Amino acid sequence: MKIVVHIDDAAQWQAAIEKALPQATVLTSDAPAEARANADYLAVWKAPAHLLQEQAQLKGIINLGAGVDHLLKTPGLPSDVPVVKLRDAGMGELMADYTLYGVLHFYRSMDRYAQQQPNAEWQPHQVPEKSHWPIGILGLGAIGSLVATHLSQAGFPVLGWSRSAKQISGVECFHGDAGLDGLLSQVQCVVTILPDTAETHGILNAKRLAKLPQGACVINPGRGSLIDEQALLDSLGKDRKPGHLRGALLDVFCEEPLPANNPLWQHPRVIVTPHMAGPTPLSDAIDQVISYLRAFEAGEELATVNPDAGY
Ligand code: GLV
Numbered sequence: 001m002k003i004v005v006h007i008d009d010a011a012q013w014q015a016a017i018e019k020a021l022p023q024a025t026v027l028t029s030d031a032p033a034e035a036r037a038n039a040d041y042l043a044v045w046k047a048p049a050h051l052l053q054e055q056a057q058l059k060g061i062i063n064l065g066a067g068v069d070h071l072l073k074t075p076g077l078p079s080d081v082p083v084v085k086l087r088d089a090g091m092g093e094l095m096a097d098y099t100l101y102g103v104l105h106f107y108r109s110m111d112r113y114a115q116q117q118p119n120a121e122w123q124p125h126q127v128p129e130k131s132h133w134p135i136g137i138l139g140l141g142a143i144g145s146l147v148a149t150h151l152s153q154a155g156f157p158v159l160g161w162s163r164s165a166k167q168i169s170g171v172e173c174f175h176g177d178a179g180l181d182g183l184l185s186q187v188q189c190v191v192t193i194l195p196d197t198a199e200t201h202g203i204l205n206a207k208r209l210a211k212l213p214q215g216a217c218v219i220n221p222g223r224g225s226l227i228d229e230q231a232l233l234d235s236l237g238k239d240r241k242p243g244h245l246r247g248a249l250l251d252v253f254c255e256e257p258l259p260a261n262n263p264l265w266q267h268p269r270v271i272v273t274p275h276m277a278g279p280t281p282l283s284d285a286i287d288q289v290i291s292y293l294r295a296f297e298a299g300e301e302l303a304t305v306n307p308d309a310g311y
Pocket of ligand 1: 064065066067068091278280
């Protein structure tokens with residue numbers, strides 16, 4: 001079995017796969033083209049098009065991340081090769097940590113203290129009761145549901161929204177368009193963890209942002225396309241004084257890296273992080289990768305990505 005790996009730390013993945021499957025030939029994508037050709041499997045994150053185009057006998061593709069938007073848009077992706085993606089695989093906990101950081105940032109008024117400090121302004125702010133500070137999670141897949149559960153365990157009322165109805169203990173679940181509007185009108189903070197699909201594109205548009213209560217905040221560790229960036233800027237208002245929205249913690253953007261002239265960089269109430277909320281931790285993810293490879297080889301049924309749905 002020949003596997004070609006493409007991800008930032010590919011050599012480490014190569015070594016980990018070789019260790020688990022000593023009989024396999026595992027190459028990184030910078031191997032010579034003749035060596036890379038005729039692979040049985042690709043294990044990839046943001047693969048270049050040529051890597052897909054040069055393969056003639058692939059049996060499966062493993063997406064080494066949660067979102068398949070990049071892979072599905074890559075020219076040359078064969079339509080007859082099954083694609084599987086990592087589900088949670090340690091990313092959920094990292095995303096939960098990132099989200100909790102953002103929630104506490106706003107809940108404990110760290111944004112306000114950051115603005116006060118340059119003026120030596122000693123002004124404590126009241127800590128609201130957690131029960132009065134509900135959080136909305138848009139997207140209740142493997143990662144979203146774990147993030148929702150973590151926040152609920154941290155003591156916040158958590159409202160979750162998904163396309164179809166779900167049930168998660170400790171989370172008040174909503175679905176459908178009406179459910180989304182109902183959720184938004186109740187939360188102090190909205191967190192977007194949906195996949196990037198035609199249906200989720202701009203799901204937080206001007207109309208929906210306006211449904212959030214005055215002074216709410218936004219955390220986006222999911223995908224940039226979920227939020228209309230101009231509408232977000234408009235609802236944040238221009239200067240240090242909150243507009244309709246109080247602030248935002250954003251990890252993902254319509255264009256990445258976020259261009260230097262994008263006003264989000266300069267906005268005093270926006271924190272920009274460079275798509276680092278949920279990297280794929282090799283030590284947690286390797287078992288899932290190996291079990292996918294074994295299941296492919298054994299001809300077992302796998303939960304594959306549905307390219308039409310986009311996840
Ligand atoms: C990261 O963005 C991922 O989708 O895994």
